[in-house]
Amino acid sequence: MLWDRLRRLAVLLDGPEAEAEAASPVFSSGESVAGRVVLELSGPARLGSLHLHARGCAQVHWTESRSAGSSTAYTQSYGDRVDFLSLRQLLLAPPGSGEATVLPAGRHEFPFAFQLPERLATSFEGKHGSVRYWVKAKLLRPWAAAKRATRVFTVLEPLDINTPALLAPQAGAKEKLVCTWYRSRGQVSVSAKIDRKGYTPGEVIPIFAEIENGTTRTVVPKAALIQTQTFLARGTKKQKKSVVANIVGDSIAPHKRDGWHGRALKIPPVGPSILQCRVLHVEYSLKVCVDIPGTSKLLLELPLVIGTIPLHPFGSRTSSVSSQYSVNLDWLRMGIPDQxxxxxxxxxxxxxxxxxxxxxxxxxxxxxxxxxxxxxxxxxEFRYRPPPLYSEVDPNPPPDNLIRPRCMTC
Structure with a gap:
């Protein structure tokens, strides 16, 4: 049968990964996406039409169990979706008479191109939702089922951390009164600071912290990078938190104090923050906690934003120093003397x-x-500049009212 001679139907996107169907090309909002739909026929075949559909959306879905009384229970479902992209193109149209198009054996390519809209959400796969982008080709054939092929691509929305809000230092302090059996065992306090709010994957976060243990027990300070996925639907939200990186400090003996002077926490390869999507948010925070035996932890949380555009070397007066906290600045102190x-x-x-x-x-x-x-x-070069040219005329004479008359008899 003529319609069974279709050997291959594939969607390829232009770029280094064009021939690798398993690869996922990366684009940004506003860029042009070009490619082609490939048909390989083992012999002449009668085809109807070839349609292309580019889609992109963010969708969330989860279920929660509800109990009504002591014996009745039901499940409540929540879901929502936001469409970012929906474009259709007709690549192969049937003749005007309505008959099928006959293509010879071999490889046939149908090029296409479209432009991504502005302000898209970064591709993401989460516990209860996702942000996905794909291109689907649909081939209609007479007297046969439609044939489909899909190609997924990734959208990475630029997020620049070189802004005043993301370059501002973040700091906080907390304290906790430890009580057991209605007796006070002392107080534990922690204060922490990081040099900025915005980072990119692969960077190191220098943590400056002071922990004071006023109790009779040994405490352990810790720090962790937390990812919070928030899914929103029908006025309800569902959250999932996970630890993506953590460090553990040295134990602090009772009635002792310890400090972190730039303790390094490296950011692993994680997705950027998603803050502008209506149904899905991805946020990050740095949690500094003190593990106290016999009671709950003392937690201090500092907000973070993981971006895609790294810190410029000279983007601000503090960025170059804050990002390279381990650089020795003794050369600057020796080069310019105090006096x-x-x-x-x-x-x-x-x-x-x-x-x-x-x-x-x-x-x-x-x-x-x-x-x-x-x-x-x-x-x-300015330290040894010669003095100005000598002149007996004062270029800045004092006002007349400040000149005291000299007594000639003195």
Missing amino acids: PEAPPDYSSVVTHEEPSENLSPPGQDEATGILEGPFFAYIQ
Whole structure:
């Protein structure tokens, strides 16, 4: 039969992964997506039409058990969906007479292209929901079932952490009164600080913390990076929290104090934060806790945002220092002394034989060469600048009312 000669139907997207159907190409909002639908026929075949449908949506679904009375129970379902992308294209249309199109044996390609809309949500697979994007091809054949092929692609929405809100330091403090059998056993307090709110996967979070153990028991400080998935539907939300990275500090003896001076917590490869989707949120936080035997933990939570655009080397005055907290800054302290040194003698800097042009400001080419060098050398150049030209006329004379008359008889 002519309609059974279809050997292969596939959707390929342009790029390095074009021939690898298992790969998932990555795009961003506003970009163009191009590809082709491939038909391989073992012989001449009669085909109807070929349709292409590009889809993208975020959907959530979960169930909860409800009890009504002592013997009756039922299950309540919750679900919702938001569509981001829905485009249709007709790649192969039947002739005007309504008869099927006959294609010869071999490989046939039908190109397509479309543009992604702005403000999409990043692709995500969660416990009770997901954000997915795909392209589906549907081939209609006379006297046969329709044939379908799907190609999934990934959308990575840019999230820049180089903003004032995400570069601001985060800090907090908490304390807890430990009581057992209605007797006070002392107080435990913790204060923590991180240099900024926004990070990207692979970066290291330096944690600065002070833990004071005023109890009679040994406590253990810990820190963890928490991912919180929030699913929203019909005015109800469902959350799932998981630990993606953690560190454990040294034990603190009773009535002792300890501190973390930049304790490193590395961010593993995790998905970025999703904050603008109506039905699904992905948020991160840094939890610093103190494990106290015999009672609940003391928890301190600092919000975090995991982005996709890393920190610029010179994006802000504090970013380069805060991101590289382990850099030794002793060279800066030695290079610029606390007390400025006295300027050299005028005669040792400028001689009579030296032309006056040397005292003029550097030209355009010379100034460009100075600025292109290291910044520290540019600072050092100003330490030995010659004093201004000598003049017996005061360029800034004091006001007349401040000049005291001199007594000639004294």
